[in-house]
Amino acid sequence: MAKQVLSGNEAFAYGVRLARPQVVSAYPITPQTIVVEKLSEFVEDGSLKSEFIHVESEHSALSCAMGASSVGARAFTATSSQGLLYMAECLPYAAGGRFPIVMMNANRSTALPWNIYGDQRDSLSQLDSGWIQAYAENAQEALDLALMSFYIAEHKKVSTPFMANLDGFILTHTYEVVDIPTQEQADEFLPKFETENKMSLTEPKNLGFSAGPDTNIFFKYKEHVGILNAKEAIDEAERKFEKIFGRSYTGLTESYKTEDAEYILVTLGSISGLVKEIVDKLREKGEKVGLLRIRYMRPFPNEEIAKALKNAKSAAVLEKDISFGNEGAVYTNVNSALQKAGINIPVSNYIGGLGGRNISAEEIESIFDDLKTEESAVRFIGIGGEADGSQRKNA
Numbered sequence: 156m157a158k159q160v161l162s163g164n165e166a167f168a169y170g171v172r173l174a175r176p177q178v179v180s181a182y183p184i185t186p187q188t189i190v191v192e193k194l195s196e197f198v199e200d201g202s203l204k205s206e207f208i209h210v211e212s213e214h215s216a217l218s219c220a221m222g223a224s225s226v227g228a229r230a231f232t233a234t235s236s237q238g239l240l241y242m243a244e245c246l247p248y249a250a251g252g253r254f255p256i257v258m259m260n261a262n263r264s265t266a267l268p269w270n271i272y273g274d275q276r277d278s279l280s281q282l283d284s285g286w287i288q289a290y291a292e293n294a295q296e297a298l299d300l301a302l303m304s305f306y307i308a309e310h311k312k313v314s315t316p317f318m319a320n321l322d323g324f325i326l327t328h329t330y331e332v333v334d335i336p337t338q339e340q341a342d343e344f345l346p347k348f349e350t351e352n353k354m355s356l357t358e359p360k361n362l363g364f365s366a367g368p369d370t371n372i373f374f375k376y377k378e379h380v381g382i383l384n385a386k387e388a389i390d391e392a393e394r395k396f397e398k399i400f401g402r403s404y405t406g407l408t409e410s411y412k413t414e415d416a417e418y419i420l421v422t423l424g425s426i427s428g429l430v431k432e433i434v435d436k437l438r439e440k441g442e443k444v445g446l447l448r449i450r451y452m453r454p455f456p457n458e459e460i461a462k463a464l465k466n467a468k469s470a471a472v473l474e475k476d477i478s479f480g481n482e483g484a485v486y487t488n489v490n491s492a493l494q495k496a497g498i499n500i501p502v503s504n505y506i507g508g509l510g511g512r513n514i515s516a517e518e519i520e521s522i523f524d525d526l527k528t529e530e531s532a533v534r535f536i537g538i539g540g541e542a543d544g545s546q547r548k549n550a
Contacts, residue, residue: 156334156400163326166294166333167259167319168193170301173341176257177228177348178206180219185271186323187235187261194231213238217245217258224254225362227353229305232256235323236263239277243284249316250285250378252363253352255308256316258286259301262424262475263323264510272511273323274475275424279452279484285378287317287385288452290423294331297321299402302336303392306345310388314352315381322425322475324511336400344399386454407456409448412438413463416445418526421460421489422473423449426514430473433519444523455488461496469501469529471522475508482533501529507536 161169168190171179179198181191197203206223210216216232223230234242239260249256260278264270278288287308291297300319308317321327336344354362366374389406397403411431413419420430427448437444447463447470449456464470474485481487486504493502505522507514518536525532 164189166298170298176231178223184238213242217242229348233259235261246284253314312384407451408459411446413445417443457492460492504533
């Protein structure tokens with residue numbers, strides 16, 4: 156391995172290069188552009204042998220990737236924010252066609268107001284599109300996730316497209332020291348892409364067909380099972396990854412000092428690093444607090460969340476997202492997991508970071524203070540009131 160100082164975008168591009176995609180369909184959008192720019196450099200210097208295709212829109216980028224995958228090629232693309240929404244029509248096409256495309260999404264706020272900074276409303280709005288969704292915490296995980304995402308998506312029991320999410324600017328443009336594996340290690344980890352789900356002159360198949368009311372449900376069920384099977388593929392990929400590269404990951408979630416925690420904050424993405432620092436600080440004061448980081452929103456970690464929170468007095472979900480008129484999408488999913496497991500504890504929802512607004516250490520400490528009241532609420536960080544309009548103390 157070699158160490159380099161890389162941004163999250165660059166780290167992800169190095170991971171993609173190690174995966175040897177045969178087709179890269181590229182359309183730039185801030186803050187994703189650096190990923191496809193770096194890949195174009197790799198193609199130009201010969202370190203990546205791939206068809207680098209300049210397309211005219213994000214819709215075309217995913218359409219191109221689907222075309223490549225439909226003939227058995229390993230395909231990659233990338234997008235962000237309005238670009239993801241523009242290709243939204245194609246997302247269920249790729250999922251329903253069982254094309255294991257990998258796409259990096261640089262999380263960014265959606266318009267209006269126009270904003271180029273990072274929140275997670277873009278990807279979380281597409282939870283029901285049929286894609287696996289993962290969220291990286293730092294640049295090293297971004298690189299490793301880029302490589303593992305192909306393994307997971309292309310697994311024969313999965314055959315499902317994979318959306319890897321990096322927080323815009325906070326992760327995509329922040330530089331860190333990253334270990335870059337050798338190509339030999341990557342080739343040992345990631346097998347050559349083989350699939351029967353492709354067009355063939357020798358074994359003709361019907362792809363992208365219509366299905367009426369009598370048969371449609373069977374295809375949707377298989378699509379659902381494919382994502383559920385991703386959990387097994389993730390475990391398999393991480394075990395193999397640790398054996399070859401020496402770095403370990405923890406499946407759908409990461410628990411940080413939750414074993415005896417009375418108050419637990421649930422979140423995802425790069426803010427988790429700051430939450431860990433606050434947990435350590437409060438632990439030194441004798442407070443039993445912990446963090447549960449959601450690494451995968453699809454497949455959703457129902458059992459892992461229930462296990463981590465079952466002995467807590469209360470919990471909170473901190474997310475950079477809001478489902479207008481209700482609550483955060485992550486909060487809805489977490490509460491569902493607890494309800495199905497029969498766990499009845501107060502769980503609050505904190506909406507923050509929209510449009511890239513900073514979430515401070517003091518605000519996170521305040522959330523842990525609020526948890527001691529053991530009341531449920533939906534609150535916007537920094538607004539001064541609760542989401543229902545009542546005026547109570549806000550983080």
